[in-house]
Amino acid sequence: MKYNKDNYKQVVDEFTPKNKMLKNCVMAFIFGGAICLVGEIINDSFVAWLGISDEEASPMTAVVLIGISALLTGLGWYDKLGKIGGAGTVVPITGFANSVVSPALEFKREGLILGTAANIFKLAGPVLVFGYFSSFIAGLLSMLFK
C-alpha cells in the first residue's frame, strides 16, 4: 500500500464531508436566542404579574427553564431540538439540564444508586469541576484585591 500515516490524512480529508458551518451558526443563533427570549418572557412575567423582585425572579426563571428542559428530555424532544439547534441548545442552561437528565434516564435500568446516581454527572461532571474551580479562583482574586 502506498499510503502511510502521514499521507493518508489528505485522502481522508478529501472524502470526509464538511459540516455546514454557516447553517449551523445561524441555527444556533436562532435556537439559542429563542431559548433566551423564553427566559426573558418568564422573568418579566414573574416581575409583572406575581410582583416578584427582579433579583428573585432570575433564579426562579432558571429553575423553570431547567424544569422545561428536563421535561422535554424525558419526552424525547430535546435531542430533536438539539439536532437542529446545535450549540444554540447546548450552551444555555437548558443544555446543561439536558446533559444531566439524559444520562440519568439512560442509566436508570442499572438501578437507582449504581445506575442513575453514579452516572448522572457523566456529561455535566467536567462543567461542574471547572465551574467550581473557576469560582474558587474568582473568589480568591476578589478577596485579594478588595
Next chain:
Amino acid sequence: MKKTGKTYIIKDDVVIRDTYTIVGKKEGQGPLKDKFDMVIEDDLWGEDTWEKCELKMQKIAVENLKNKNSLINENIDLLISGDLLNQITSSSFAARALELPYIGVYGACSTMTLTMGLGAMIIDGGFAENVICVTSSHFCSAERQYRLPLEMGGQRHMSAQWTVTGAAAVWLSKSGKGPKIKHVTFGKIVDLGVKDANNMGAAMAPAAYDSLNQHLQDTGIDYDLIVTGDLGTVGKGIVNKMFNEDNKSIESKYDDCGTIIFDINKQDVHAGGSGCGCSAAVFGSFLYKKLLNNEIKKLLFTATGALHSPTANLQGESIPGIAHCLGIEV
C-alpha cells in the same frame, strides 16, 4: 495445505443453506424493506432494556432459522457468534438460551464474515457438519456504549454512520443445495492513524483495501459483485480511489452494505449504516437472495470492522481496522 497466498481454499462443499434476518423499524423502512424476514416495531421489542432486545434478536433469528428448516439442536454442531457490546453480551446470553456448543468471537463489524469464515474452515476440516453463525447490533445499545446518551441533544458529524439495529443467522452445512463458500481470507489489522470515532469509514477503508487486494491477488477470480461491510460513503470512496490508483478499478461492480441498507439521501443516516448487523442483514437478505436467484454467481463478501475502543481512544490511540473476505459462488 489448503491455502494460496494468505487465502484458504475450501475444498469440500460448504453450503450456505439458509439465512434469517431481523431488523429494526428504521431499517425496515429502507430500500431493502421487503427483503428481511422480520422487522421489529420498536427498539425494545417487549423487553425492558436495549441489551435484552438485542440478544432476543439473535435468539429469535436462530430459533426461526431452525424452525424454518426443521433443524433440531442434535443436528447442529456449533454456534459461532459475536457482537459489539462489552463481553459480547448479546451473543453469550443468546447462546445461554440456545443450548448449543458455542464459540464467541469479537471482530467488531467484521463479525459476519469472521464467523462464516471460521465455520467454513471447521466444516471443511471435517470437524462439523452443521454450523450456525450469528451476529447482531442495536443502535441504542451501541450508541450508549460507544458514544453519548440517546436523549442528549447534539449534532452528529456528517461523516458519522448510523449503527444498524439488526441480526442475522446463517446456516452453513456440509451438504445440501445453495451458494458455496469457496475461499476465505482473514485480513490483517491495518491502522493508518485515524483517531476520529466519527469517521469509522476512513478508519476501516485501508484494511478493506488490503484484504480485498490480497484476496483478489491470491485467487485471481473475476467476481460479479464485490461488497464491503460498513464503510459508508466515506470509506467506499477511499477504497475506490485506492484501487483506481493501482489501475485495478473495481468501481463498476463494487458496493457497500452501509450504503445499501439505508436511503442515504432520505433517511438522515449521514455517511450510511454501520455495525455488525449492517453487513449481516444485507447479506442474509438482499445478497443471499441475489445468489439464490442466480442474479450473481460469484460474490466477494467482505465485512469490515473498526476495532475501536473508547478507552484507548481517550488515551490517544488510533482506530485499528480489519476486514475478512469470503469468496462465495453459486
